[in-house]
Amino acid sequence: MSDTAIKPTQGHRIEWGSEQQLKNVKRRYAADRRLQLFGLGAISLAVLLLGILVFSLVQTGYKSFVQTKVLVEIPLDHPSIKRDEPGKGSYRVIVRNAFRSNFPEVSGRRDLRNVDRILSSQARFIVRDYVVANPELVGQTIKIALPLSDPFDQLHKKVIPSQIAALSQREKQLFKSLQDRNVVSIENDVTVVQIDAFIDPEKVAAQDLDAGDYEGVVKEGLRSYFLNYQPSSYEPILADNAADAVKNFVQQNPGVVGQTVQVKVPVSEHYDVLNKGSEPFVTNPRFDSAKQIEQYKALNEKNLISTPFNWELFFNSDSRFPEQAGLAGAIVGSFYTLLVCFLISFPVGISAAVYLEEFAPKNRYTDLIEVNINNLAAVPSVVFGLLGLAVFLGFFGMPRSAPLVGGMVLSLMTLPTIIIATRAALKAVPPSVREAALGVGASRHQVVIHHVLPLAMPGILTGTIIGLAQALGETAPLLLIGMNAFITAAPGGILEPATALPTQIFSWADSPERGFVSRTSAAILVLLGFLVIMNAIAIFMRQRFERSW
Numbered sequence: 001m002s003d004t005a006i007k008p009t010q011g012h013r014i015e016w017g018s019e020q021q022l023k024n025v026k027r028r029y030a031a032d033r034r035l036q037l038f039g040l041g042a043i044s045l046a047v048l049l050l051g052i053l054v055f056s057l058v059q060t061g062y063k064s065f066v067q068t069k070v071l072v073e074i075p076l077d078h079p080s081i082k083r084d085e086p087g088k089g090s091y092r093v094i095v096r097n098a099f100r101s102n103f104p105e106v107s108g109r110r111d112l113r114n115v116d117r118i119l120s121s122q123a124r125f126i127v128r129d130y131v132v133a134n135p136e137l138v139g140q141t142i143k144i145a146l147p148l149s150d151p152f153d154q155l156h157k158k159v160i161p162s163q164i165a166a167l168s169q170r171e172k173q174l175f176k177s178l179q180d181r182n183v184v185s186i187e188n189d190v191t192v193v194q195i196d197a198f199i200d201p202e203k204v205a206a207q208d209l210d211a212g213d214y215e216g217v218v219k220e221g222l223r224s225y226f227l228n229y230q231p232s233s234y235e236p237i238l239a240d241n242a243a244d245a246v247k248n249f250v251q252q253n254p255g256v257v258g259q260t261v262q263v264k265v266p267v268s269e270h271y272d273v274l275n276k277g278s279e280p281f282v283t284n285p286r287f288d289s290a291k292q293i294e295q296y297k298a299l300n301e302k303n304l305i306s307t308p309f310n311w312e313l314f315f316n317s318d319s320r321f322p323e324q325a326g327l328a329g330a331i332v333g334s335f336y337t338l339l340v341c342f343l344i345s346f347p348v349g350i351s352a353a354v355y356l357e358e359f360a361p362k363n364r365y366t367d368l369i370e371v372n373i374n375n376l377a378a379v380p381s382v383v384f385g386l387l388g389l390a391v392f393l394g395f396f397g398m399p400r401s402a403p404l405v406g407g408m409v410l411s412l413m414t415l416p417t418i419i420i421a422t423r424a425a426l427k428a429v430p431p432s433v434r435e436a437a438l439g440v441g442a443s444r445h446q447v448v449i450h451h452v453l454p455l456a457m458p459g460i461l462t463g464t465i466i467g468l469a470q471a472l473g474e475t476a477p478l479l480l481i482g483m484n485a486f487i488t489a490a491p492g493g494i495l496e497p498a499t500a501l502p503t504q505i506f507s508w509a510d511s512p513e514r515g516f517v518s519r520t521s522a523a524i525l526v527l528l529g530f531l532v533i534m535n536a537i538a539i540f541m542r543q544r545f546e547r548s549w
Helices: 019-065 091-100 109-116 123-133 150-156 169-180 214-223 231-237 242-252 269-275 290-301 328-359 364-376 381-395 403-428 431-439 444-472 476-480 501-509 515-545
Strands: 069-075 141-147 163-165 184-187 190-198 260-266 281-283
Touching: 019 515, 069 091, 091 109, 091 123, 109 290, 123 141, 150 290, 150 515, 169 184, 169 231, 169 269, 190 214, 190 269, 214 231, 214 242, 242 260, 328 364, 328 403, 328 444, 328 501, 328 515, 364 403, 381 403, 381 476, 403 444, 403 476, 431 444, 444 515, 476 501, 501 515
Parallel strands: none
Antiparallel strands: 069 141, 163 281, 184 190, 190 260
């Protein structure tokens, strides 16, 4: 073999050391380097995008892992609290009075209600549950940390400001157009704008100057500066008493009726502040008043407010109040759903794969089955949801929103993945194992059950866990069977109404309250954590039990 030489084709002698061949080699090396750079670039881009995703989720959701609470001293000596029936006390009144005691200077029904809104409306239930769990505390005074309402929770976490800009950028631009016309000035420390006001006799009668429509005259005069704008965009520039300035001018000069005169009218407070070089602010509309924010600051100055870890995120179920909403119901619902999915798809998938790989004859029918299994693995998950809606709910009348139905739908979606993974694991077992077992007298069933299947089990478990991890993150099938219901308690079984982590995320993302924004990101991080754990288990099992042939 070593003496055999490759002869060049007749008339095409190759000069391996020629300049052209050296250029070809350099070109191939350059192509190899470009391919490597493209590969590194693709990997870097994927890592960058993944990093951006995780960073954005952490940046938005990490604040939901802590909860703003206030320490309240609550006397439990109220006559309505009985030691034998602690759950029937008037906890709303007890908690309200205890919290109001921090503000003895506040009086008036409206101000007291504003004080109550600082504390979460669910605080009374927290105190009730605490007393029910510890009835020996009845008659004593306890200190308990209670959650603040969502606006103050977001304020303490610096998610929302206590004040916002009073004027939008568009409103500032409109006022600047007046300044550019040199019609804005300050007189007697008040900002005024000069307008050309036509004293219309139909609006202001000479014989009755007091009853004139001076507000309409002022608006018409200002309109001449903003002919291309809607009145609602520029009329707020005027102060409420702008019409009085025109009225006083006309009363002092009654002969101007029917003429156009120049009058200086005051602007509203926010534009006055803007013209004097400052930025006008107003109290954030999420709060009732600036006094309410001062009361919150007073609590903070007394070191009564803290931000401990938010265990309620994991132990509370869903709620309309963001500060009390948690994932307990969704986690339990996902557990029951995956349990049903596993109990159906694991034995059925393995049995189908073993039959197709080890026992089924190779004919057109098994080929058709294999093609359909491969096609089902690529079918969109929403199709399985429609199938479950039509068959399980519509035809069989099974309970809506139940983990049993959700698990059955997800098992239909997971089955092709498990079958394909199991068949690949069975194919990886060397034929020599089968031949050796058959050679010592084992039957075909014994070969598969006692030898082939145990050796293929690591690959089977890996495929199963990956399939279940995929099912854990599916949303569309569960939405179609109603597992996005508002469930305030964790389900006690597979037949009770429940929700799941993906559908809980979907529900929170659709909520208008600001507190659910961070709750949504936190729930996504929890879901990603479960997915990472499940994939890590699959990797561990593959490395722990995998054998090299």
